[in-house]
Amino acid sequence: MNTTMGNKTVLVIGGGNYGTKACQYFRAQKARVILMDNDPACKAKELVAQNDFVLKDAQSAWDLALKLKPDFIVPTCSSHTCGGWIREYFRLSPLSDSIADVTRRLPQSLFLGFDEPNASLIFSYMTKGKLCREDCPHPPTECGLTREPRPAPLYKLLEYGVFELFDCAKIFVSEQMAPSVGAIKASDFLAFVQEIEIKKPKTLAVGTACRCHGILNLFKQ
Template identity: 25%
Template sequence: MLILGGGKYGTIALNRLRGRSERIIVVDIDPDCQAGKYAERIVTGDEEPGKGSSLVLSDGASFLSRMIDRGDVPDFVILTIPKNVMAALFISWAESLGMKAVFDPDWMLKVSKSFPEKWVVAKDQIFGVLVASYARNHVCLDGCAQPEVCPVTGERREKSMMELAISSVEGDFVRIFESRLLESDVGGVEGGAILDAYRGFKSCAHSGMRLAIGTACRCHAIVNFMRLA
């Protein structure tokens, strides 16, 4: 298990996932982060974490990229960093291929029209990011299992946000990674899905290619829109 971010939610993930894997790695650049109090050891990004629980002092996206590059694929990646880590991963991979990922806000705005406006939380025209959520106007309950009927509003969702994102985004290379609920308040992306995307991207990446990279669950979605140059 790989947990990116050692703050409040990274700490919750660490404590609730104990026993599910012989190795749990939490990645954070801050040695004094909350999760460090619960990890068995603290190591630098160049050291082998080993079995048990470890806090690795490193940038999350960079550490994950190195793991995937060497074929060390975690069962699940738990994303608790407040940014689209998956997009950062593909930006790094593009650079390793000698290309640059340029944000495409015009494409983002076009796709945003496919989402009901009442669920759109943000349309970032600098970084080409679309954020949508069924919890736009309320705070989710602790431990919510994301049922079809929202326990706060009582509204029934015709589609999950994952389904809505997949059906709305078209491009040369589109990957919307599903965050699956592993434990109460803990969602994770399958490491195998990241590895498959890595292989697919490296085999077809080319200048001018439009790529949309996001993460979604039943209730929330974030997608970055970019093109390669």
């Protein structure tokens, strides 16, 4: 991005390699960066102000997002941050019975695997066993490594995969801000929390995806 973000606040979840890249990028954009990690000696800690480092576990940090109301959330952990936050906040249980309802709607080549006990599904355009380019520019219509066509962003396909199957569903879009740096609009997360509070759904689908990769959790009350 060419413009600075001097009036923006960014919550970075995880201070490892990807968290470090995120902190470096947003600091260069003049944004306020709040870093959260459960390791007081994490790699990215030195990149943020002392008062902007929060020693906390990622899966229990939903309260921080609700309190701070940042502009962007940058999840860098291997687990599904938004799905875990929704589960913890509303005390939900996995809905494993609906896994097949979702997967039958989507191309099987996109389906990398699932954790049935936790009703967690992983999708990707990338062929299993191959690794993406670290400097991938995320071209909109093809893979930046293999040049394989991309008929639609994965987040759109996941929206189709869960459409009208659940009382509430949301696929959070991870927008590429820079190579290896993806961010979710915090307003989308906060709005979905409010939607759940109002509708009080019995079943939910919560996903996070960029153009090429995504993770999805299915829940029930």
